[in-house]
Amino acid sequence: MTPSYQTVTLQVPESGDHRAVKNAERNGAAPAVVLRGLHKSFDNQVVLNGIDLQVGGGKTLAVLGRSGTGKSVLLKLIVGLHKPDSGSIFIHGQEITNSNLEAVNEIRKTMGFLFQHAALYDSLTVEENVEFPLRRHTKMTTSERANRVKDLLAGVGMESELNKMPGDLSGGMQKRVALARALAIEPGILLLDEPTAGLDPITSREIDELILKLQEERDVASIVVTHDLHSAKTIADRIVLLHEGNAVIEGTFEELERSDDEFVAEFFKRDS
């Protein structure tokens, strides 16, 4: 049987054609995230070798791949923490690779980023961590912020830990607080770096359900880097598999599972 997967192709204009992306934006059709021909190397080591991807509003893309294949780097490129060596990144139709810091910061305010190791501010309490983006980017009153923080923490089951310091929490608890912080400003794009790693199965399922809920209710576009195939199957509309800097395959979970490509089969074999 011929494999039914498709290699990564864009349904957006060709590289460099910014006008077309802007037209798409004006027509209300610009995908939330578009990556085109993205290259990134560190000290002569090629990490990403021409990645093309796109994610629309309300959709979730799971990025899989072996450790060290540049999955986290991909997320950091999207949020502007690294600059690509070449290629373009469009966020809601706006090219960010050549934008100035102020423009990038404005775009960043529409994104929520969950770091692999939570990256909570260790001099702030749980409450202050989640409040941090609200204090910086909204005009909410103190009581409005306090209520919003409580709601967000309740959403990840951490409402009773308001006054604890990050150092007093387990890795899984830190991750849940970090997720609440990433959701604080109601982002249109959610970048999640291994959201369920180190979490128990019940919390992992709750996090998956939360991502699905955001996808349905708020049209949030999510890119999830994960090694958790079960989670990828549950939350992702599409899955892309990175290998040696390239996106070797993209499709639904079922399509990838049926693939007869040796590497893809090897990757999915462990969980089958």
Add this chain to the structure above:
Amino acid sequence: MIHNASDSRLWIGQDAPQARSLTRSIRASLWNPINGFLEWFGELGIFIWRVLRATVRRPFEGRELIRQLDEVGSKSLPMVALAGAAIGAVLALESRHSLIRFGAKAMLPVAIVFSIIHETGPVVTGLVVSGRVGAGIGAELGSMRVTEQIDAMESSGVNPYKLLAFTRILACVLMLPLLTLAADFSGLVAGWIANTLAEPISFHKFLHAGFAGASFSDFLAPTFRTAVFGLIIGVIACFQGMRSQGGTEGVGRSATSSVVLSSLFVMLADVILTKLILVFFP
């Protein structure tokens, strides 16, 4: 043993690659430190430019600045005062012995006051703060860098060069002159106590004798040169912290290099500023 010409050519020919490799390694061992040194200054320049750019834009981070003023100022006060007092007491004991030998005992208050206000007060404050605050900032920002807290801040649209670096640098600049005043005062008090234990003299008389002939510039310029020390400590510590890499070992390196480099630059600046003060306030 006698070698003929062809033997020598053979010997030279075989050794040529070794000689080239030796030349390359000597060149590398000379060039790499120079390259690293220039690279460090280049990165420092970029860092300062980013901080300056961040400075002129809102918000001005008043809350964080107040927190840092407390961190740099109030929390350094006991150590700075203690160091100042120790220097004042030692200075009184040592100077007394020497001045008596030369029959200039009456000059003791002047010697103590001038030594403390002109040199020991500012330098001791600079070195104590570069040790306490420099290590603290280097380790804190280094730890934030390696645990991706600075990345998290940037990814949420907050400029860390303003929130973390500018506030700390400004706090160091504002607090160093005030801490110097504290070091000067405790040094004078300790100097008077050490002196009065040997030969009782009222504090008023001691100060009156000490400040006789002193002008306002004797006090002002040396004290305010510590604002430059503060700038050096703040910039170096923030820079070393924010470029930290390599886990906990990297954090340790950042803390150590913050102290070493800021102390070194404080001493260098002291020499240059002392010369300038002598030129402009003779």
